[in-house]
Amino acid sequence: MPQKKPKNTKLTIEDIAKLAGVSKATVSYVLNDKPGVSEELRLKIKKIIEDCNYVPNSAARGLAGEKTHFIGLVIPDVSDMFYANIIRGVEKTSNKHNYLLNLYTTHGEEEKERRVIGLINSSMVDGLIIMAYYIKDNFVDFLKNEGIPFVFIDYPTKDEDIYTVVVDNETGAFEATEYLISLGHEKIAFLEGHEAAWDSKARFMGFLKALTANSIEFNPLLIEKGDFTREGGYKATxxxxxxxxxxxxxxxxxxxxxxxxxxxxxxxxxxxxxxxxIVGFDNIEASSIIDPPLTTVMQPIYEMGKKATEILLRLINGENIERKNFLLKTKLIKRSSCKSLK
Amino acid sequence: MPQKKPKNTKLTIEDIAKLAGVSKATVSYVLNDKPGVSEELRLKIKKIIEDCNYVPNSAARGLAGEKTHFIGLVIPDVSDMFYANIIRGVEKTSNKHNYLLNLYTTHGEEEKERRVIGLINSSMVDGLIIMAYYIKDNFVDFLKNEGIPFVFIDYPTKDEDIYTVVVDNETGAFEATEYLISLGHEKIAFLEGHEAAWDSKARFMGFLKALTANSIEFNPLLIEKGDFTREGGYKATxxxxxxxxxxxxxxxxxxxxxxxxxxxxxxxxxxxxxxxxIVGFDNIEASSIIDPPLTTVMQPIYEMGKKATEILLRLINGENIERKNFLLKTKLIKRSSCKSLK
DNA sequence: TATTTTTTCTTAACCGCTTCACTTTAATTA
DNA sequence: TAATTAAAGTGAAGCGGTTAAGAAAAAATA
Incomplete structure (x- = not known):
């Protein structure tokens, strides 16, 4: 037997209205916590909604211009633990606020970018959280014009006009380096990440600043280029x-x-x-498993998703947020890959 | 300056209709590849749609009863690599077919289950892929009645009426055990997973069958209970x-x-x-990192997401699928944790 | 008490799309 | 060529909500 066809058992606002003996409009006002309904009636209607287990149709809401209670998350990939944790942060937070998630992965493909625009155009989401490498200015412009709230994660921009949540890579690297110095290390080598990566640069800056702050001379011979891969680190070393x-x-x-x-x-x-x-950066799962367990700098990944969502939700609710750029702190995880020279 | 307010630059089917000098209905027929439009006109309209980069509004589509081109994925968590890989499989496959993803995590909470129903009721998704531990029969009944296509992942049910994609745990365990036996092992201990877990049981069955198939006597003293955690394995051993x-x-x-x-x-x-x-099961990332790298049974996680999506998509398109239960094969990953006794 | 104001609730238009029923046009048949 | 049938295209209702504007009822003012 094939799966049964629609039975249309679905409850609509109309049904609730009839049950309560009022108009659809009144129910809608109750649904959206808008004024114009007596407290008594409001309670009565709420009870009916509760009893019937009625859930308003998001599609209709979206169409009618109100909130859909969906937020869109644009992300390069999901199989990477880093992104998975972002998703988790976004998901948990949005769920808490009764929002559902529209996941949107780009895999770094240009083509996908255009479809994000379709997503917006579909009035299916109330706002967007975006994390992607290939973000172009014209895309940002498009978003601005669209009037849909959005916040970027890990997108270091000079544009004062957009909301971003970024990890403070520099301070993280600074602290890690100071830790090594505190253990008595002065001849410290640095393994660079991928050339184009801004976070690699920020980390290098933090490293340099820590040396300078402790009057240790920087030795260019101790810098090696890598590419963020395991193999790259092996060769560089x-x-x-x-x-x-x-x-x-x-x-x-x-x-x-x-x-x-x-x-x-x-x-x-x-x-x-x-x-x-040795000190690393990221606190990936493997870092705690290898021998010796790696001292590393943990990025507040989950918190990034959380923070971004909180900002977005406030934006959706029309709140004005003065600060646009949020820098999140890292945390040094001390394990057994460092030894004191003292 | 706050983010700009809606500019309503959005293109509607009306606009396309005007541009083409036809009615909305005609454009709609073209959009959905339905008959009743001459080939010439169809091409002309398609070109206009293309040129304008027009994307139909999913909310409106959903409301009007047609496909929304969204599928819903219900999953316990995203931070677990296992689920992350499922998501990836679903996501990639659905994307290929021009479908977007609605992510829905339950965290095993009862309350969340009810909201899934809201999701369905919202005519926002054309179908559902569900992976959850707490699935109850009444939930399944509800789904059946709702008339929305759905497929379960890793939900071993006797219900012949629903579509499922399941990993063949038993055969996986069978093969792994036979591998040990082929190496000359006869006194093999078994570490059980969590009591209630059906997959643990299936693996044990496979283990037993392999012993029997090779006329090795089963020694109950070599069975120890665990709970799927690292600590549990430690204690059991x-x-x-x-x-x-x-x-x-x-x-x-x-x-x-x-x-x-x-x-x-x-x-x-x-x-x-x-x-x-030692042989494990799952092929988690850590298994390749530890010393020695673990021989283990890889589950086709990505493929599960992929397969489930393919089935769902066919279901959505009204195709009839005779088979309802899909068993996916595991793969033995040989690394260095096993030694031949011969 | 009559009038004005405020509160509460309703009516109806609208969001963007699909689709049924219908009209117009073109193609066949007699 | 007239009558019939098929194909192509249109009009309008409806999906389930929101919301502006208006009506009815209650409260405040004169």
């Missing part, structure tokens, strides 16, 4: 070792590369942390 | 060791427990795989 420039610690601009670095060191017979201390 | 019942291999019903088991063995001075071989 091998090149580093071949230079025969002395160092007692490595600050890798992400965990994947740090893991690669550990392997490269082990291969050369060097022990972590006895011979070389 | 310690209990196992205390029995002083000889064994040369462990088949753990999931990777987390297997990782715990490795730790317990190491603590007792036993080496993996020299002294004890």
């Amino acid at each position: 091998k090149r580093l070792l071949e230079k025969r420039e002395e160092f007692t610690a490595i600050f890798s601009s992400n965990d994947q590369m740090a893991i690669g670095a550990v392997r490269a060191l082990k291969e050369k017979g060097l022990k972590v942390p006895e011979d070389v201390s | 310690k209990r196992l060791l205390e029995k002083r019942e000889e064994f040369t291999a462990i088949f753990s019903s999931n990777d987390q427990m297997a990782i715990g088991a490795v730790r317990a063995l190491k603590e007792k001075g036993l080496k993996v795989p020299e002294d004890v071989s």
